[in-house]
Structure formats: structure tokens, C-alpha cells
Amino acid sequence: MPKQTVFIKNKLGLHARAASQIVNLASQYTSEVTIQKGNVTANGKSLLGILTLDAPLGSELLIDVNGSDAQELLTKLVELIENKFGEKN
Amino acid sequence: MLAPKFLTIQELLNEQTERLQLKVLSGEEGLNRKISSPRIQRPGLALAGYFAQLRAERIQVLGSTELSFMDTLSSERRQQVLEDICQIPISCFILTKGLFPPPEMISIGNKYKIPILQSSLQSSLFIRQISIYLEEKLALETSIHGVLMDIYGRGVLLLGKSSIGKSECALDLIVRGHRLVSDDMVNIKLLPPDILIGSGPELIRYHMELRGLGIINIKDLFGVAAVRYRKKIELAVVMEEWKQECEYDRLGLEESTINILGVDIPLIKMPVAPGRNMAIIIEVAARNQLLKESGYYSAREFDQKVINILRKKSKAKFI
Numbered sequence: 525m526p527k528q529t530v531f532i533k534n535k536l537g538l539h540a541r542a543a544s545q546i547v548n549l550a551s552q553y554t555s556e557v558t559i560q561k562g563n564v565t566a567n568g569k570s571l572l573g574i575l576t577l578d579a580p581l582g583s584e585l586l587i588d589v590n591g592s593d594a595q596e597l598l599t600k601l602v603e604l605i606e607n608k609f610g611e612k613n
Numbered sequence: 614m615l616a617p618k619f620l621t622i623q624e625l626l627n628e629q630t631e632r633l634q635l636k637v638l639s640g641e642e643g644l645n646r647k648i649s650s651p652r653i654q655r656p657g658l659a660l661a662g663y664f665a666q667l668r669a670e671r672i673q674v675l676g677s678t679e680l681s682f683m684d685t686l687s688s689e690r691r692q693q694v695l696e697d698i699c700q701i702p703i704s705c706f707i708l709t710k711g712l713f714p715p716p717e718m719i720s721i722g723n724k725y726k727i728p729i730l731q732s733s734l735q736s737s738l739f740i741r742q743i744s745i746y747l748e749e750k751l752a753l754e755t756s757i758h759g760v761l762m763d764i765y766g767r768g769v770l771l772l773g774k775s776s777i778g779k780s781e782c783a784l785d786l787i788v789r790g791h792r793l794v795s796d797d798m799v800n801i802k803l804l805p806p807d808i809l810i811g812s813g814p815e816l817i818r819y820h821m822e823l824r825g826l827g828i829i830n831i832k833d834l835f836g837v838a839a840v841r842y843r844k845k846i847e848l849a850v851v852m853e854e855w856k857q858e859c860e861y862d863r864l865g866l867e868e869s870t871i872n873i874l875g876v877d878i879p880l881i882k883m884p885v886a887p888g889r890n891m892a893i894i895i896e897v898a899a900r901n902q903l904l905k906e907s908g909y910y911s912a913r914e915f916d917q918k919v920i921n922i923l924r925k926k927s928k929a930k931f932i
Contacts, residue, residue: 540828551776567758569775571822572797576756576814 526598527588534608537580540571542609547571549600555591557601568601618751619647619670622705622728633742634733638714640705640722648672648704651747653740655679656706659698660686669702672743676709676736683715692717699725707743709736752802753874761794761811761844762786764899768811768844770799770878771895772871773852777885780823782852785892792841793831796821801846803874812843848879848902850895855884865901865912879905 532538550557550568557568561583566573568587579585585605589598623644626635637644649670656673660682683691699721706722708714711733722729732739760771760783771779780796787793795813802810813819819832819840832840849871861884870877881898885891904911 565756566798567775570758570797571828572817572820573758576798576816578816 525588525590526594527586528598528602529584529586530602530605532579532581532583532585533606534611535581535613536611537583538574538577538585540575542611543571543574545604545609546574546601549604550597553591553593553597555589555594555597557590557597558588560586560588618754619649620747620750621645621647622730626730629743629746633739633746635707636731636733638708638722638729638731639719640726640728642723643705643726643728646702646704646726646728648747649751651744651751653744653747656698657682660694662694662697664697664701667698667701667703670704672747673703673706674709674736674740675706675712675714677712680708680712680714683718688715688717691715692721695721699727703727705730707732707739709734709739748804749802752804754800754802755874756798756800756814757873758797759799760796761799761813761846763792763794763841763844764896765791765903767848767899767902768794768846769895769899769902770811770846770849771852772849773885776824777852777854778891779852780821782891782895784821784823785890786896787831787835787839789892789896791896792839793819793821794841794844796831801873803876807876809846809873809876809878810843811846846873846878847906848881848899849873850881850883850898852883852885852891855886859884864916866916 534542536542546559547569559566559568559574559577561577561579564577566577568574577585587598587601589601621644625648626637626644629635647670650668652671653674654668654671656667656675657679659667660679686694695718705728706718707730709732711731713731714729718729721727734742757770757772758775759773760779762769762771762783764786771782773779783793783796794811795818797817798814799811800814804810820828820830822828861882869880869882871880879902883891883894901911
């Protein structure tokens with residue numbers, strides 16, 4: 525069960541558009557994804573679930589992926605978040 | 614996510630000052646002390662010098678009995694017994710009925726940084742109100758990926774993998790006049806001993822995400838009668854893809870359950886396949902649950918009917 529910690533680096537934080545990018549990516553894979561912030565855990569394929577994490581700039585998220593294509597998905601998710609969801613700042 | 618829960622005195626004051634008519638009399642420096650048990654305690658015996666069972670994590674409630682007892686003590690004895698009690702890190706003392714403590718208590722509250730509060734409510738009313746509040750506040754909590762609906766007054770939790778069609782099914786149910794509690798994520802609280810209360814996280818409350826449509830607000834679209842703030846969970850339905858090799862319940866005689874926070878909730882496994890209108894099937898499941906709760910089990914009654922007929926026939930044969 526690969527997992528990794530990432531920090532939100534884009535200025536707006538984990539907003540709706542950003543969350544939708546995570547969901548879209550996760551939905552292309554069969555693995556189960558959970559994203560945890562503090563004591564709130566959300567399903568990585570659920571848009572509203574991710575939004576309940578309420579994660580502004582600087583938040584620490586723990587991504588936990590479980591399944592046959594887990595490692596590849598985890599790498600891509602971390603990349604997406606580290607790249608600020610393609611936003612400039 | 615079952616972290617031990619607590620509440621600071623400051624939080625209690627922030628949320629309940631008005632309702633419980635609270636006032637801080639002394640020990641303000643101790644407002645960060647924690648309450649971690651919903652039970653209250655009346656320290657009558659402790660005042661008489663018996664300290665066993667005195668629990669630090671509970672609120673200590675003093676009413677007129679405790680105060681009039683303290684009045685019978687000499688000032689030195691009062692000082693001594695209160696000093697002794699405060700060796701235990703008591704969360705706070707609350708005096709009811711607008712009563713004031715003896716002067717020794719005020720100074721001891723400040724000395725040991727133990728808040729001494731006053732409520733103008735009567736003891737019995739105060740204890741009832743604060744117990745309800747604390748039980749809810751300190752309840753075990755979890756969150757679950759699913760949809761919670763109120764169908765004919767029954768709280769039905771729809772579970773299943775993402776994109777199995779939970780939200781679409783919920784929308785169907787809303788159009789049919791049922792009420793949405795939460796989509797995608799349901800926060801569940803345990804009210805002991807066995808009541809599970811589900812509600813939506815505040816940020817996404819009454820919102821729903823549908824592929825192709827995006828995020829919609831059910832309360833705005835369908836009105837206030839289409840949503841509910843919270844609901845007791847009484848039935849769970851797991852939606853899953855129809856698997857050839859999996860045997861589904863054909864009779865409804867077996868009852869399975871799902872365990873959430875230690876409470877068993879009746880569970881129905883519901884295969885999804887073309888031609889199966891999930892909303893209608895789930896609506897009927899809720900109706901059936903209502904029947905069961907009133908003591909009528911369709912499957913069992915039917916089973917009995919068949920057995921009775923078979924019995925009659927076999928008797929006829931052998932006579």
C-alpha cells in the first residue's frame with residue numbers, strides 16, 4: 525500500500541478545479557485512493573469528499589493508494605499537486 | 614479516526630454560554646482544561662472528605678445541597694477539603710441556580726487554575742441540558758464515503774464504489790420526493806448505546822456532484838423540503854456491479870448487517886445492472902424496512918405460508 529505525504533503549494537489551495545483534476549486522474553485508475561488531512565479522510569475519487577478536506581496553501585496531505593496500479597497513480601498524483609495543478613502561483 | 618475526544622472549558626463557554634447561562638467566577642487561567650467524559654459528577658462525598666471515584670475529566674456540578682453542606686464546615690476545614698480536592702486536576706466546577714461559592718473556593722480556583730463557573734439554571738435542568746450537549750460533542754465520530762437519504766422517514770445509507778451510480782440514484786430518489794442528507798461524504802456520530810446519526814460536512818452540505826452536470830445545490834433546486842440536516846441511520850444498501858459468480862439474496866430470509874462504530878445496521882447487497890431501476894428498488898427496500906420494524910417480515914410470512922400448504926398436502930396424502 526504505497527503512501528506519500530505532500531504539501532499544497534498553489535496559492536488558492538485545494539479548490540474545486542484543483543480537486544476535479546485529482547478526481548479525474550484517480551478515476552482513470554482502478555486503485556482505491558484516500559487522501560487524509562489531519563483527522564479527516566476523503567475518498568480520492570469523490571470530488572465533494574476532497575473538498576471537505578478544506579486544504580489551503582501549506583496543508584499537509586497523506587495520499588494512500590491501494591490496488592494493482594497504485595504506484596503509478598501515486599506518482600502522478602504527487603506530481604500534480606507538486607506542480608500546483610498547472611497554476612502559475 | 615477514533616481519536617479520543619475532548620472539549621476545553623473555553624469551547625464550552627464559546628458555544629453554550631447563552632443556552633446554559635454560564636458565567637466565569639474564578640480560575641480563568643484554567644479555561645484550556647479539558648472535559649473528556651459526557652458524564653457529570655456531584656462532588657458531595659468529596660466535600661465530606663471521601664475522594665475515591667472523583668474524576669478529573671468530568672464536570673463537577675455543585676447545587677444548593679453541596680453549598681449548604683460547605684456552609685456547615687468551618688472556614689479552615691472548607692479550605693482544607695477544597696485544597697485536597699484540587700490535588701486532582703478537576704476540569705471545572707459549575708455552580709447551578711445562580712449560587713455563589715464561599716470565598717475560599719474563589720481563591721482556590723485562581724490558585725489551582727481550575728475554572729469555577731456559575732449557571733443560573735436549576736441543577737436538574739442544567740444537568741439535563743449539559744449532558745445532551747456533551748454526549749453529542751464527545752460522541753465517537755467517523756466519516757464514510759456514501760450518500761445518506763431520508764426515504765419515508767427511514768435513514769438509508771447508500772454505499773458502493775465511486776461511479777457505481779450512488780449520486781444518480783439519490784437524485785432519482787429526490788425527484789420522487791425523498792430527502793437528501795448528504796452526498797459523497799457522510800459524517801456519522803454514535804449516540805450511545807446504539808444510535809447512529811449521519812449528517813453532511815458543512816462545506817458540501819446539500820450539494821451533489823453528478824458527472825456531466827457538475828456540482829449542483831439540491832436545496833436551491835428542489836427546495837427546503839428536499840433536504841434534511843441530519844438523520845438517524847437505519848438501513849444500509851451496498852450497490853455493486855452484478856457479478857455472475859456472486860449469489861444474491863433471492864428470498865430475503867437471511868439478514869446481514871454492517872458494523873459502524875460498533876453498531877450493527879441492517880445491510881442489503883444490491884446488484885446494479887441495466888434494466889434495474891435502483892431508485893425504485895431502494896425505495897421499496899425502505900418500505901420493506903418499515904414493514905419489518907412494525908413486525909411484519911414479507912419473506913418469513915411467505916415462507917411460512919408455503920410450509921403450511923406443503924404440510925396440509927402431505928397430511929392429505931397419508932390419510
